Amino acid sequence: MAKVSREKWSKQFGEWFRETLISAEIMDYRYPIKGCGVWLPYGFQIRRNVFQIIRDILDATGHKEALFPLLIPETSLEKEAEHVRGFEAQCFWVTQGGQKPLKIKYxxxxxxxxxxxxxxHLWIRAHTDLPLKLYQIVTVFRYETKATRPILRMREFDFKEAHTSHATAEEAEAEVKEEIENYKKFFDTLCVAYKISRRPEWDKFAGAVYTIAFDMLCPDGRTLQIGTVHNLGQNFSKAFDVTYEKPDGTHEHVWQTCAGISGRGIASVLITHGDDHGLVLPPKIAPTQIIVIPIPYKEKSETVNKKALEITEKLEKAGFRAKTDTREDITPGAKYYHWELRGVPIRIEIGPRDIEKNEVTIVRRDTLERETCKIENLGNELRVIMEKMALEMRREAWEWLEKHTYRTSNLEEAKQLIKERAGIIEVPWCGAPGCGQELEEIIDARILGTPEEEETQQEIDDKCILCNKTAKTLIRIALTY
Amino acid sequence: MAKVSREKWSKQFGEWFRETLISAEIMDYRYPIKGCGVWLPYGFQIRRNVFQIIRDILDATGHKEALFPLLIPETSLEKEAEHVRGFEAQCFWVTQGGQKPLKIKYxxxxxxxxxxxxxxHLWIRAHTDLPLKLYQIVTVFRYETKATRPILRMREFDFKEAHTSHATAEEAEAEVKEEIENYKKFFDTLCVAYKISRRPEWDKFAGAVYTIAFDMLCPDGRTLQIGTVHNLGQNFSKAFDVTYEKPDGTHEHVWQTCAGISGRGIASVLITHGDDHGLVLPPKIAPTQIIVIPIPYKEKSETVNKKALEITEKLEKAGFRAKTDTREDITPGAKYYHWELRGVPIRIEIGPRDIEKNEVTIVRRDTLERETCKIENLGNELRVIMEKMALEMRREAWEWLEKHTYRTSNLEEAKQLIKERAGIIEVPWCGAPGCGQELEEIIDARILGTPEEEETQQEIDDKCILCNKTAKTLIRIALTY
Structure with missing residues (x-):
């Protein structure tokens, strides 16, 4: 595989990301309010496709899409004590309607x-109302005091959030597992690699019993939280008095979960696959999957353009999202550059000699590998290539993640790895929160939590990296966004 | 046509609408903030389908979907003087981030x-950047001081808004025409009838040169504004200094339009077609187009259920949105009630005797007419019925609107018609704003404006209904929401 260099952008990742977002027309971040950006038409099309993937996944597991209001009366937000403590400092507050102050702020x-x-509280009455599995796709707001970054840390960002209510703790627990499986499917479709960790007690969602998080690793060695699933127990149902009547006539508070993926869901795919030429989009989410570029040659230009348009039309009829670039004021080379930057998975080049031989050249965006293909085989060949491409992009992402995941019982080595921005470090831990928090300070990194993947659930036979007592589990440490 | 009675709901329209929204699971309006409601899953599916229609229409005319932030710094809002005067009293204001007051309110x-x-201002540089035609589908907020009503007058509601920039006044003018054609297509698809009026000077969009509005007539004789198209001239481009360089090197401010349809786009279809049984949805936007109801009979119930599921599966494969209602705890009659309330266009009933004869009964929701159909012809027959249904629903809506549109030159008659809540009244007008505003007071109704439909553009030979001077145009008057 002749991959395009990613050396450069792994050293200057932040800059690469910011520049590519604007040059590939994903987001313009120059809006006059800090942390708010404009999704440009091309970026918005990717967003549409990504949203469709999560909708299909959630619809298939019986989640129903709804839409709830944006504004929360302060009196509602205050009802769950942990929750308000966690969020009140992060809220934007509406205090005024027209010229008048509001009685209750929102x-x-x-x-x-x-x-x-x-x-x-109004809807759930009987056990027959359960489970109730809802989701919505909305924008949410956090008054971030940290440095904001386009898509990665915004003050306004999209949120695909699921909220479920169940009759028993066991069912809520099973739902957490279902959400995890859903998110695995989602990120697998995006060809993104991830670690799943149970966040430590001191870093769980405000109001949750526990939090499971998906983290990806950015090229600069920092992890990015890209999805979370929370078991809420009865914390919120007690705060809002959401009860159901059991078959025996007694009442019980429902058991709840929630789960969410932010705009980082889209960031994850841009970051995982981008290279020095720009974005690389998996075919499934690419607004244009195939760009057909006619290579004009003197008096034959018109014939070439016509053939290119004809091929595009056939591909569209066969179900591909294809386009011809017939612009006359720029060279084929400039067109390659334009579409590579935007991550179009497949480029087809066609010139007068190709037409004579009844073939075209296919170029894969991820490897820039070229091959020729008879026009009559094009549909089938493209289907094979796109499938292969998605598989290889996913495999490559996982290989990179595994290569940058380290396991050590040696504190100095762990420190050194973090210092080098090597990736995710797994170390043995006694399970005491004190030890965990001290570890964060000593290593100067964050604890992601304990591995939640089944294959890493095995017992470990080791001592805690800090206190030397018997280790209970592995714990993951990383620099984080 | 054996239409279901609409006598009742035309007298108690407000009540009917509010009750149907909740019982048909469109919107729950009991959220603890006035003017904010929850789109329930069934309502949300209708919304999804309606949004798809407007997306398809706008995409086809080269509008690109984007997404802009929610928050507006006060300093931006103030830039266009008329605009801020029109909107500042209607804004919700964010004044606080976390515990701190913001320096500039949003x-x-x-x-x-x-x-x-x-x-x-940042994007447009040269004439080659024009025209720039964007749209977004978002929720907007207005601090309504009037009585709020679900969907009809909310404080948070969805808005499908187009914004365009052009090189010349003529192009902006042509764009207004295009937007009008787009909205005609949109409401035609929803089988909704409308009048298109040029709003009087004193009722145009704050900051616009002129405003064209679509109004529908509700069964209670009040009109509802369901869409607007505004020619903004250079008002906003001057305020924000949006200029382009012309081929000759000089600079000019761009010419702009905007257009919007709110959640009332969905309300319009529910209001136009609903009856005493509940909603009636045009097939195009119905989440479920066909509900198959097995009529069980003793030991044959299982066979019937199986056949019903088989038919549904075939219909789905043929591209229909079909569903079987196999619930065992309720009667077929209760199922009819359930799906009629939700406006499902077609009901298929199938019992043991139908199976013997290899046929089913088809019931159209709008007329409740029944017909039998051989199972092997079902797909074709349903396609024909659904098309016919949409045509007839549209025709019926237009007939109703025309029947309730009156023309008179007699002031007393006009007053009387308004008093009787008869509908839309067209009267001759001299064109003087003073006369128009006085007319509004005397008749105690609102002026919708002058007819914008081509077929009503003819000259009129009459005297102004108020001042008796030569009339320039017709003007429409109605009670409004």
Whole structure:
């Protein structure tokens, strides 16, 4: 595989990401409010396709899409004590309607548990109302005081959030597993590699019993949280008095979960696959999957253009998202550059000699490998290539992640790896929160939590990296965004 | 046509609408903030389908979907003087981030012209950047002081807004015409009838040169504004200094339009077609187009259920959105009630005797007419029925609107018609704003404006209904929502 260099962007990742977002027309971040950006038409098309993937996955597991209001009365937000403590400092507050101060101020939703609360209280009556599995795709707001970054840390960003209510703790637990499987499917479709960790107690979602998080590794050695699933227990159902009548006539508070993926869902795919030429999009989410570029040659230009348009039309009829670039004021080379930057998975080049031989050249965006193909075989060949491409992109992402995941019992080595920005470090841990928090300070990195993947659930026979007591589990450490 | 009675709901329209929204699971309006409601899963599916229609229409005319931020710095909102005067009293204001007051307060978008302004200033440089035709589908916020009503007058509601920039006044003018054609297509697809009026000077969009509006007539004789198209001239481009370089090297401010359809786009279809049994949805937007109901009979129930599921599967494969209702705890009659309420266009009933004869009964939701159909012809027959249904629903809506549109030159008659809530009244007018505003007071109704339909553009030979001077045009008057 003749991969395009990613050396450069792995050293200057932040800059690469910011520049590519604007030059590939994904997001313009120059809006006059910090942390707010404009999704440009091309970026928005990718967004549409990514949203469709999550919709299909959630619809298939019986989640129903709904839409709840943006504004939260302060009186609602306050109902769950942990929750308000975690979020109030992060809220934008509406205090004024027209020229008048409001009697109760409203938060812009930072997340929606306290928006659903009063409605679930009205809706859920009997065990036959359960499970109730809802989701919505909305923008949420957090008054970030840290440095904001386009898509990665915004003050306004999209959120695909699922909220479920169940009759028993076991069912809520099973739902957490289902959400994890859903998110695995989602990121697998995006060809993104991830680690799944149970966040430590001191870093769970405000109001949750526990939090499971998906993290990816950025090329600069920092992890990015790209999805979370929370078991809420009865914390919110008690706060909002959401109960159901059991078959025996007694009442019980429902058991709840919630889960969310932000705009980082899209960032994850751009970051994982991009290279020095720009974006590389998996065919499934590419707004244009195939760009056909006629190579004009003197008096034959018109014939070539016509053939290119004809091929595109056939591909469209066969179900591909294909386009011809017939612009006359720029060279084929400039067109290659234009579409490579935007990550179009397949380029087809066609010139007068190709037409004579009844063939075209196919170029894969991820490897830039070229091959010729008879025009009559084009549909089938492209289907094979796109499937192969997705498989290889996924495999490559996983190989890279595994290569940058380290396991050590040696504190100095762990420190050194973090210092070198090597990736994710797994170390043995006694399980005491004190030890965990001290570890974060000593290593100057964050604890992602304990591995949640089944294959890493085995017992470990080791000592805690810090206190030397018997280790209970592995714990993951990394620099984080 | 044996239409279901609409007598009742035309007298108690408000109540009917509110009750149907909740019982048919469109919107729950009991959220603890006035003017904010929850789109329930069934309503949300209709919304998805309606949004798809407008997306397809706008995509086809070269509008590109983007997404702009929600928050507007007060300094941006203030830039266009008329605009801020029109909107500032209607804004929700964010004044606080976390515990701290913000230096500049932010409005929640009541509309987005002043959000696009600073970005267009950055994007548009040369005549080759024009025309720039964008749209977005978002929620907007207006601090309504009037009585709010679900979907009809909300404080948070969805907005499908187009924003375009052009090189010349003529191109902007042509774009207004294109937007009008787009909206005609949209409402035609929803089988909704409308009048298109040029709003009087004193009722145009704040900051526009002129405003063209689509109004529908509700069964209670009040009109509802369901779509608007505005020619903005250079008002906003001057305020935000959006210029382009012409081929000759000089600079000029761009010419702009904007257009929008709110959640009332969905309301319009529910209101136009609903009856005493509930909603009636045109097949194109119905989440379920066909509901198959097995009529069980003793030991044959299982065979019937199996056949029903088999038919549904075949219909789905043929591209219909079909569903079987196999619930065992309720009667077929209760199922009819359930799906009629939700407006499912076609019901198929199948019992043991139908199976013997290899046929089913088809029931159209709008007329409740029944017919039998051989199972092997079902797909074709349903396609024909659905097309016919849409045509007849549209025709019926137009007939109703025309029947309730009156023309008179007699002031007393006009007054009387308004008093009787008869509908839309067209009267001759001299064109003087004073006369128009006086007319509004005397008749105690609103002026919708002058007819914009081509077929009503003819000259009129009459005297102004108020001042008796020569009339320039017709003007429409109605009670409005």
């Amino acid at each position: 938060a812009l939703r930072p997340t929606s548990e306290t928006i659903l609360g009063p409605m679930l | 409005a929640l978008r009541p509309t987005s012209e002043t959000i696009l302004g600073p970005m267009l």
